Amino acid sequence: MTRIDFWYDFASTYSYPAAMRLEQLAAEHPIELRWRPFLVGPIFAAHGWRNSPFNIYPAKGRYMWRDIERICARYALPMQRPDPFPQNSVLAARVALALPDADRPGFSRAVYTAEYAQGKAIAERNVVAELLTGLGHDPSSTIERANSEPIKTKLRTETDEAQRLGIFGAPTCVVEGGEMFWGNDRLEEALAWALAHG
Amino acid sequence: MTRIDFWYDFASTYSYPAAMRLEQLAAEHPIELRWRPFLVGPIFAAHGWRNSPFNIYPAKGRYMWRDIERICARYALPMQRPDPFPQNSVLAARVALALPDADRPGFSRAVYTAEYAQGKAIAERNVVAELLTGLGHDPSSTIERANSEPIKTKLRTETDEAQRLGIFGAPTCVVEGGEMFWGNDRLEEALAWALAHG
Numbered sequence: 001m002t003r004i005d006f007w008y009d010f011a012s013t014y015s016y017p018a019a020m021r022l023e024q025l026a027a028e029h030p031i032e033l034r035w036r037p038f039l040v041g042p043i044f045a046a047h048g049w050r051n052s053p054f055n056i057y058p059a060k061g062r063y064m065w066r067d068i069e070r071i072c073a074r075y076a077l078p079m080q081r082p083d084p085f086p087q088n089s090v091l092a093a094r095v096a097l098a099l100p101d102a103d104r105p106g107f108s109r110a111v112y113t114a115e116y117a118q119g120k121a122i123a124e125r126n127v128v129a130e131l132l133t134g135l136g137h138d139p140s141s142t143i144e145r146a147n148s149e150p151i152k153t154k155l156r157t158e159t160d161e162a163q164r165l166g167i168f169g170a171p172t173c174v175v176e177g178g179e180m181f182w183g184n185d186r187l188e189e190a191l192a193w194a195l196a197h198g
Numbered sequence: 199m200t201r202i203d204f205w206y207d208f209a210s211t212y213s214y215p216a217a218m219r220l221e222q223l224a225a226e227h228p229i230e231l232r233w234r235p236f237l238v239g240p241i242f243a244a245h246g247w248r249n250s251p252f253n254i255y256p257a258k259g260r261y262m263w264r265d266i267e268r269i270c271a272r273y274a275l276p277m278q279r280p281d282p283f284p285q286n287s288v289l290a291a292r293v294a295l296a297l298p299d300a301d302r303p304g305f306s307r308a309v310y311t312a313e314y315a316q317g318k319a320i321a322e323r324n325v326v327a328e329l330l331t332g333l334g335h336d337p338s339s340t341i342e343r344a345n346s347e348p349i350k351t352k353l354r355t356e357t358d359e360a361q362r363l364g365i366f367g368a369p370t371c372v373v374e375g376g377e378m379f380w381g382n383d384r385l386e387e388a389l390a391w392a393l394a395h396g
Contacts, residue, residue: 059364059365063366063378067380166261167257180264
């Protein structure tokens with residue numbers, strides 16, 4: 001079974017529809033999915049960007065919001081702009097890594113739904129705690145584990161690994177063997193590649 | 199009949215498959231196409247970029263070359279990297295504007311084919327002259343007209359207009375009414391939008 005690594009950042013707009021669509025797309029095919037949260041911030045910082053490129057380049061940002069609105073309408077996904085944008089995604093990413101592998105996809109979709117469908121502040125501990133409770137996890141111990149040194153280090157090494165792979169944005173699918181596909185609009189192509197070259 | 203303005207730069211990699219695919223896609227539908235060459239350079243310069251972002255950000259550049267290779271393979275389009283990249287597209291853009299509207303698509307596809315399928319230097323006068331001859335145009339008088347003040351001004355005002363519309367990259371389709379679609383991978387969506395909202 002061919003593996004696809006799905007690299008995503010909770011702050012990333014295009015990662016939202018990708019995360020919501022991916023599990024079902026993969027379920028229809030013999031694909032092993034690994035959900036790999038990381039931070040695009042440090043990679044953007046290496047480009048000299050201290051903010052989202054969608055904020056730095058306003059024309060690009062205006063287009064992205066319209067494009068994401070059309071994409072979400074197509075897939076019947078609610079969409080509202082987080083305020084502020086981008087949201088700080090560090091806590092959510094650490095929690096995602098602190099959870100068992102099997103629980104990561106469900107938590108990740110819950111975070112994206114809170115952020116982009118409900119306009120909640122995913123940087124806030126109580127918002128994340130509420131999501132964990134809703135999914136049957138103990139919020140206090142999970143968040144404590146998420147903020148422990150091993151998980152902090154894990155998020156840094158995952159981000160380093162993304163950069164080493166040549167990832168420069170989110171979401172990015174990396175098919176076993178190294179073929180890379182950037183963007184929500186390349187999900188189907190990544191799956192097709194995995195099936196053809198697995 | 200709904201109009202789509204196809205904004206493209208001869209230096210742009212993703213404009214190549216878009217230009218090669220567009221005429222046929224539009225021919226299958228009641229769409230009026232306007233081919234509008236412009237220069238992304240001045241718009242990039244406003245971002246502080248004095249070179250292609252694919253050269254400035256190497257990871258993005260490496261991905262783009264692989265992505266465009268896959269795209270061209272899918273559409274059975276030959277692809278080789280121009281050297282240097284990007285090519286200076288000013289002469290080709292001026293010639294495209296100097297030609298009658300009906301001759302612009304054919305000349306534009308010939309330029310892209312020379313550049314990306316045959317690896318020719320489209321910045322060179324003799325290369326452009328050869329393309330014009332092949333299409334039945336008189337090269338000397340056409341290039342003379344292309345380098346006249348009215349055409350130089352026209353290319354500047356077209357580029358200004360692209361920027362005013364919020365265009366930040368090429369290719370970009372702008373459907374009558376203002377809806378904007380960026381990238382070769384949004385051509386079908388632009389056509390669908392034009393048909394649904396025309």
